[in-house]
Amino acid sequence: MAEQIGISKLVIGFTVVAFGTSAPELVVCVQAALEGVPGIAFGNVVGSNIANVLLVLGLPALIYPLVCDTRSALRDSAIMVAGSILFMILAWHGYINFWQGALLLGVLIAVIVRSYYRARREGDEGAEEALEEYEQNMPKNIWVSVLFIILGLVGLILGSRLLVNGAVEIATIAGVSDEIIGLTLVALGTSLPELATSIIAALRRHGDVAIGNVLGSNLFNITGIIGATAMIEPLQAPTQILHFDLWIMLFVSMLMIPIFLIKKPIGRVLGGAFCLAYVAYVAAQFYGMSGIYTASLY
Secondary structure (H helix, E strand, C coil), X not given: XXXXXXXXXXXXXXXXXXXXXXXXXXXXXXXXXXXCCHHHHHHHHHHHHHHHHHHHCHHHHHHCCECCXXXXXHHHHHHHHHHHHHHHHHHCCCEEXXXXXXHHHHHHHHHHHHHHHHXXXXXXXXXXXXXXXXXXXXXXXXHHHHHHHHHHHHHHHHHHHHHHHHHHHHHHHHXXXXXXXXXXXXXXXXXXXXXXXXXXXXXXXXXXXXXXHHHHHHHHHHHHHHHHHHXXXXXECCHHHHHHHHHHHHHHHHHHHHHHHCCCCECXXXXXXXXXXXXXXHHHHHCCHHHHHHHHCC
């Protein structure tokens, strides 16, 4: 709809596409927070960031090596890591309140504005490449677009309610915590838009789009999603996630910097290693390794 009313592709790339692929995380986190299961909300964001690096980059790399502009990827990786550290600092005392959420959201807005003006100045083509992944299925009639938006919003709201309620039920039946379900099942479900976009980008040899999709989504999750959710409903940070999963998230985020420093494509070997690491992480959750680690701290 934005394209049909004359908004530039650069603006669309920095707003509509970025917000669109992270919409499931936002709606699920708000729904979980309002229903009193902050473990799912927190776990969803942390687990999504881990899945984005290990799975959403790993699977496309198995299809075709991901090549990108290492200079911009390094810059975006550093911003993502800085955002992750800020998020950890704010969460460390056990909760994120309204003003901390506002700070995180402010950081995201500042990064988006700065990135937009830099891209406009430097003639960045990344936004146009990103839109190619969507344009083939775009309706040409603006009223059809409006209908799709309404249907999508209704689906997001109903789907998030079903996902949160179903996740709580599964956790109860399986005898595992809400946090573990949030970190795995819910996080994987809400990461599917990023996974689909990255796989299509890999098939079309657009490594920049796949990598930029992950880096942008991760920053959006820990600043925009947590920030907006905390402004609606203050979030309590589960102890297990604070002392285990947040460190895993930071480690996999920092892992991107040396990968881009050596200026090599993310190939099939590294992609396979990422996928295996994600399987090991999920297995560790269900075999209680994170819980054991947390308990040992006390």
